């Protein structure tokens with residue numbers, strides 16, 4: 345079953361409880377939390393306090409995407425805050441194998457994220473340990489950017505790698521996903537779709553998520 349994962353980065357933080365509950369009511373499967381530190385990416389979002397507060401008001405799983413330096417210092421903190429999935433970037437984590445194993449040892453799902461310019465081939469020696477791979481289809485840092493079309497080739501290549509090796513690994517796609525392109529992204533092999541502005545800025549969130557689910561089923 346493919347999953348729609350609205351990113352609360354595009355929600356109105358002044359009424360976050362209402363926004364999360366609305367996304368849940370509209371059919372969201374997972375809540376995506378974008379953690380940005382102003383160093384790895386040129387933006388600051390929020391930390392584990394918000395994740396923990398969101399965890400108290402929703403029964404949906406929380407997917408924490410770390411766009412920060414020193415991810416290893418923060419794994420336990422986000423786990424305690426209620427993360428069910430934690431993903432870390434390939435580009436700034438030197439001890440990726442240790443980090444992925446640490447996340448999995450907590451009994452939650454561990455993901456490796458690739459920036460748009462990082463090739464799928466970099467995953468050769470880590471993919472067998474990951475529960476999911478997150479393909480960034482925009483440069484990380486901001487919501488509301490345009491989907492980079494080359495990401496489709498990366499998703500296809502990754503899907504082939506997973507199928508030919510029989511890896512137990514899902515593909516998540518993040519950035520510029522909307523009702524228009526979600527079918528093509530799904531057909532390329534994606535299982536989880538992060539949707540920030542396309543869901544939170546939509547006039548009818550239920551209808552948007554319904555359309556998305558119809559397109560990927």
Ligand code: DX5
Nearest residue numbers: 484485487488519520540541
């Ligand atoms: C970007 C974040 C995304 C972002 C997606 O750095 O990782 O999760 O919120 O937003 P949209 O769907 O608007 O591109």
Ligand code: ZN
Nearest residue numbers: 378409518538
């Ligand atoms: Zn994200």
